[in-house]
Amino acid sequence: MSIVSFLVISCGNDLIHEDNAELTKKDGKMVFQGKLYNGELAQTSRGNILRIYTYDDGYAVGFKQYDRKYEGDSEIEIDDEVYGISDPFRIITSKKAEEFYEDGSLKVSGSVRWEEGRMIRTGTWTQYDVDGSVKDTKVFEE
Numbered sequence: 001m002s003i004v005s006f007l008v009i010s011c012g013n014d015l016i017h018e019d020n021a022e023l024t025k026k027d028g029k030m031v032f033q034g035k036l037y038n039g040e041l042a043q044t045s046r047g048n049i050l051r052i053y054t055y056d057d058g059y060a061v062g063f064k065q066y067d068r069k070y071e072g073d074s075e076i077e078i079d080d081e082v083y084g085i086s087d088p089f090r091i092i093t094s095k096k097a098e099e100f101y102e103d104g105s106l107k108v109s110g111s112v113r114w115e116e117g118r119m120i121r122t123g124t125w126t127q128y129d130v131d132g133s134v135k136d137t138k139v140f141e142e
């Protein structure tokens with residue numbers, strides 16, 4: 001069984017709050033110290049960063065996903081705790097999604113929109129082979 005913990009961090013990886021007592025979910029929105037949360041939330045497991053979520057007005061509007069078995073040299077410090085962090089293999093912003101192969105080349109790219117914390121694929125999504133050639137495309141409703 002995997003033990004997953006959450007730590008709140010802001011841009012630049014400065015700790016905002018390490019104890020989740022003031023971080024709650026209410027009506028599907030993230031609330032911190034009684035206010036809708038705007039910032040980043042790091043999800044960790046076994047000493048590594050798994051994801052860093054971005055919140056706006058209490059809703060998730062993007063995230064970066066990292067390799068859970070990463071054993072490299074990059075680290076991030078959050079409240080005097082050091083966590084391993086890889087290059088992200090998946091980056092989702094408020095408008096775009098990208099996934100990468102281990103060598104850093106683009107694997108998948110497409111547009112997204114967010115509704116109440118849910119990511120919705122839109123427009124044309126393209127899947128690439130390792131050599132960069134187009135493998136497949138799919139079109140999603142706008």
